[in-house]
Amino acid sequence: MSFVEFINESWVTLLLTFLPLYYAFQLLKNERIEMIRPKGSKAIEKKKRKPYAHDAGMIMLFTGISMGCITVIRLFSPVGSLIGSIVVFAGFVYAWKKTHDVYER
Numbered sequence: 001m002s003f004v005e006f007i008n009e010s011w012v013t014l015l016l017t018f019l020p021l022y023y024a025f026q027l028l029k030n031e032r033i034e035m036i037r038p039k040g041s042k043a044i045e046k047k048k049r050k051p052y053a054h055d056a057g058m059i060m061l062f063t064g065i066s067m068g069c070i071t072v073i074r075l076f077s078p079v080g081s082l083i084g085s086i087v088v089f090a091g092f093v094y095a096w097k098k099t100h101d102v103y104e105r
Helices: 001-029 046-076 078-104
Strands: none
Touching: 001 046, 046 078
16 A cells, blocks of 8 residues: 555544644643633633643543554554544543533533
8 A cells, every 4th residue: 555545545544633632732731621612611610620621631632642543553454443443432432521520510
């Protein structure tokens, strides 16, 4: 498989690698939680903003790194990358739900 063919087949996983890494950087370095919160949502208390940014940033970082690994796995096994994507997505949803429950209540 040539590089161009790989990019053509893997552009979605590459996008799902770099977007979460960008948001992880914004959350962990700049603590910009307004980037991930919908407009009109309940505000997070001042004392919970930094821990929320850290937890959400770590979830995004894990998701971005995992999707990068899945992009590499795609070279060897398309079925393996599909299964890995499903597992990462399920883990993301579970972790995000737990974080939401801790900081929204």
